Amino acid sequence: MSDSNALDGLTQALRKLPGVGAKSAARMAFHLLQHDKPGALQIARALEHAVGSVKHCALCNTLTEQDICSTCANPQRDRSQLCVVETPADQAALERTQAYRGLYFVLMGKLSPLDGVGPNDIGLQILFDRVVPRNERGEPLPAESREVQEVILATNFTAEGEATAHVIAQALKSRGVQVTRLARGVPVGSELEYVDLGTIAHALVDRR
Amino acid sequence: MSDSNALDGLTQALRKLPGVGAKSAARMAFHLLQHDKPGALQIARALEHAVGSVKHCALCNTLTEQDICSTCANPQRDRSQLCVVETPADQAALERTQAYRGLYFVLMGKLSPLDGVGPNDIGLQILFDRVVPRNERGEPLPAESREVQEVILATNFTAEGEATAHVIAQALKSRGVQVTRLARGVPVGSELEYVDLGTIAHALVDRR
Numbered sequence: 001m002s003d004s005n006a007l008d009g010l011t012q013a014l015r016k017l018p019g020v021g022a023k024s025a026a027r028m029a030f031h032l033l034q035h036d037k038p039g040a041l042q043i044a045r046a047l048e049h050a051v052g053s054v055k056h057c058a059l060c061n062t063l064t065e066q067d068i069c070s071t072c073a074n075p076q077r078d079r080s081q082l083c084v085v086e087t088p089a090d091q092a093a094l095e096r097t098q099a100y101r102g103l104y105f106v107l108m109g110k111l112s113p114l115d116g117v118g119p120n121d122i123g124l125q126i127l128f129d130r131v132v133p134r135n136e137r138g139e140p141l142p143a144e145s146r147e148v149q150e151v152i153l154a155t156n157f158t159a160e161g162e163a164t165a166h167v168i169a170q171a172l173k174s175r176g177v178q179v180t181r182l183a184r185g186v187p188v189g190s191e192l193e194y195v196d197l198g199t200i201a202h203a204l205v206d207r208r
Numbered sequence: 209m210s211d212s213n214a215l216d217g218l219t220q221a222l223r224k225l226p227g228v229g230a231k232s233a234a235r236m237a238f239h240l241l242q243h244d245k246p247g248a249l250q251i252a253r254a255l256e257h258a259v260g261s262v263k264h265c266a267l268c269n270t271l272t273e274q275d276i277c278s279t280c281a282n283p284q285r286d287r288s289q290l291c292v293v294e295t296p297a298d299q300a301a302l303e304r305t306q307a308y309r310g311l312y313f314v315l316m317g318k319l320s321p322l323d324g325v326g327p328n329d330i331g332l333q334i335l336f337d338r339v340v341p342r343n344e345r346g347e348p349l350p351a352e353s354r355e356v357q358e359v360i361l362a363t364n365f366t367a368e369g370e371a372t373a374h375v376i377a378q379a380l381k382s383r384g385v386q387v388t389r390l391a392r393g394v395p396v397g398s399e400l401e402y403v404d405l406g407t408i409a410h411a412l413v414d415r416r
Contacts, residue, residue, distance in 0.1 A: 039224035
């Protein structure tokens with residue numbers, strides 16, 4: 001399309017970014033080459049550094065540069081609570097509330113049968129093995145000797161997130177684990193008149 | 209915010225992209241590291257290659273890897289017509305019409321006093337020197353011995369684009385150059401009922 005193979009290659013490459021189509025990619029490429037070549041090199045170096053150094057935490061599956069992430073390694077955290085989230089961004093949102101002192105498990109995705117994402121793709125078995133460990137004879141530990149006493153499901157309140165929470169809840173309850181879900185209700189600061197009906201109905205049912 | 213400096217660095221770097229804020233940048237970083245590490249490396253290499261090899265065409269100012277871009281170097285093009293556009297993307301749109309056989313001049317921007325973009329920032333002097341060259345004694349060539357006989361203004365029909373076209377037209381007309389502007393009118397395929405009033409008014413005035 002343009003007069004430069006390097007420019008066309010860059011435009012093609014930028015389309016790998018989520019939510020970026022042909023026109024956005026071309027705009028980004030023009031902007032970087034015209035106005036911000038240092039920024040372009042900064043992005044390139046950051047990408048290479050991150051690809052080379054970022055891996056998954058062996059315990060909670062989040063992205064980290066260590067074998068065990070700083071949250072899992074923190075002795076101050078309550079190890080009897082495990083909060084299940086979809087992404088590190090969701091984990092960060094929960095951390096910003098400063099209202100939770102337990103550990104996390106990051107699914108790195110959600111069940112989405114239409115996109116071909118099944119239980120094995122988001123590491124559900126790793127979660128189950130973490131919550132209900134087995135002894136040397138391969139038998140599940142009884143509830144009283146398990147470290148994790150409560151699993152808090154904090155997947156998103158979308159169709160896929162709800163389905164993921166449902167599948168996890170079913171599987172863990174059948175293993176005798178206490179499973180809870182983030183409360184549904186009216187957001188802080190909102191006026192009832194402008195809140196959608198489903199949210200109000202949930203808030204009514206879950207009133208306290 | 210996250211457990212990884214490399215991840216935070218990547219998120220910061222991706223905010224250099226136009227139209228990408230903190231949340232989009234985090235989503236892009238997570239997506240690349242989780243699902244598309246080869247894509248991340250491809251973007252990094254494309255950025256480095258483009259920054260190292262892409263420069264401005266000495267004649268038309270567009271982005272190219274050669275000293276003179278392939279359009280300017282093409283002997284088949286009509287050298288008496290010069291079409292002024294804001295960006296290489298606009299040039300590409302005109303090329304796709306296959307309705308223009310002349311040369312281009314790419315401003316790489318538009319006059320925008322509010323953003324501090326003045327005539328010198330978008331290379332207007334280069335354009336004027338191109339259209340009205342000077343002889344050895346520093347005098348402007350007379351109209352009959354100039355290569356460019358017509359300048360077609362194809363800046364965007366936004367406030368800044370119109371202002372840019374106006375400034376260029378004034379300057380070139382005072383030097384005796386024939387200056388034209390892309391026609392304003394009703395877009396192909398549209399129904400009058402849904403066309404805005406300004407466009408219909410222009411189409412009426414410019415009827416042919």
